[in-house]
Amino acid sequence: MTSFTPEMVVGALRARGWTLGVAESLTGGAVCAALVAVPGASAVLLGGVVAYATPVKHSLLGVDAELLATQGPVHPEVARQMAEGVRHAVAVDGRSADVGISTTGIAGPQSSDGQPVGTVHLGVVTPEGTRTEAFVFDGDRAAVRAQSVAMLVRMLAEAVGEYEPTAEG
DSSP states (O other): OOOOOHHHHHHHHHHHTOOEEEEESTTTTHHHHHHHTSTTGGGTEEEEEEOOSHHHHHHTTOOOHHHHHHHOSSSHHHHHHHHHHHHHHTOBTTBOOSEEEEEEEOOSSSOSSSSOTTEEEEEEEETTEEEEEEEEOOSSHHHHHHHHHHHHHHHHHHHTTSOOOOTTO
16 A cells, blocks of 8 residues: 655645645544644645534635535535635635645544444545545544544545555555
């Protein structure tokens, strides 16, 4: 299995001249923490929003209120809209971030909406495209959150060309 790290994605973002915004729900800032642990992350990471409460996904990130009301916060389109919205939420001098990434899901220990604990939707929006992925991770709350962070780093690595998936993973 190919290794992928926050250092790789920070370096790749820097090489492309791209900036990044991070929108998190179930991970509660863990994605930003992983990225800011990398020396030099300030060259690419503009900021992050922890939109834990559903209304904050709408008010700060611009996620469609009707979507939230009808589908709930754990949905692939919510992840996409969060990733898009954070690009604008962290704008500097009127310039949005080039890349937005997001996490939304149910870390447990219980589900409030009937979806299985471990259901996670991740989003990545770049100038080259948009991608969301759905997962059902195993484990306790900490394990679900850790797997979410690791998979989002992998998706970001793929999006910036630092990681090519293979048959082995």
